[in-house]
Amino acid sequence: MFNTQKIIGNLVGVGIFLALTPNVALSQIEHEVEMPASAGEQTSQFQKIEQPLGLKIAVALGGLGLIGAELWWFMFSKTKSQKAQVERGIQSVDILVDGGYNPDRIEVRAGEPVKLNFFRKDPSSCLEQVLLPDFNKALDLTLNQTTSIEIVPEKPGEYNFTCGMNMYRGVIKAEATEVSQG
Numbered sequence: 390m391f392n393t394q395k396i397i398g399n400l401v402g403v404g405i406f407l408a409l410t411p412n413v414a415l416s417q418i419e420h421e422v423e424m425p426a427s428a429g430e431q432t433s434q435f436q437k438i439e440q441p442l443g444l445k446i447a448v449a450l451g452g453l454g455l456i457g458a459e460l461w462w463f464m465f466s467k468t469k470s471q472k473a474q475v476e477r478g479i480q481s482v483d484i485l486v487d488g489g490y491n492p493d494r495i496e497v498r499a500g501e502p503v504k505l506n507f508f509r510k511d512p513s514s515c516l517e518q519v520l521l522p523d524f525n526k527a528l529d530l531t532l533n534q535t536t537s538i539e540i541v542p543e544k545p546g547e548y549n550f551t552c553g554m555n556m557y558r559g560v561i562k563a564e565a566t567e568v569s570q571g
């Protein structure tokens with residue numbers, strides 16, 4: 390299955406690595422220059438490898454470009470939110486746990502019970518627990534099983550749920566129910 394979150398994770402790593410590389414190279418060169426003359430002949434074993442300035446700039450710009458692309462991804466490519474299904478008066482949502490939460494934005498009606506059905510497909514221990522801090526609840530997920538929890542978002546607003554290490558997140562958007570219905 391296409392795993393966007395892991396790809397993003399790798400991109401972040403590569404971007405940071407590329408952005409830091411020129412600085413690391415520079416600091417190494419400075420360090421060698423600072424070595425005392427008393428080191429004698431041993432110093433001559435070190436050869437300064439001067440990278441062309443153009444290459445350094447290109448690498449730095451490449452890194453910055455990747456970081457920019459990541460930021461864009463996080464800010465503008467949000468996944469679609471999903472409305473809870475109402476079954477026998479209870480709103481319920483099936484959430485697939487696989488490299489994150491799908492859907493990760495859930496629309497519900499405030500003041501009514503919501504049943505979240507987490508199906509954990511991802512074996513990584515990172516996702517074995519779901520925390521709902523606003524409801525003081527923690528949920529252990531069994532692999533390849535559905536684990537359900539019921540909550541009541543009393544007030545309209547956004548309620549987060551995260552993995553045990555706060556790496557993967559989802560949000561429950563509770564909207565005010567219309568009072569006009571008789």
Ligand SMILES: [Cu+2]
Nearest residue numbers: 515552554556
């Ligand atoms: Cu985690």
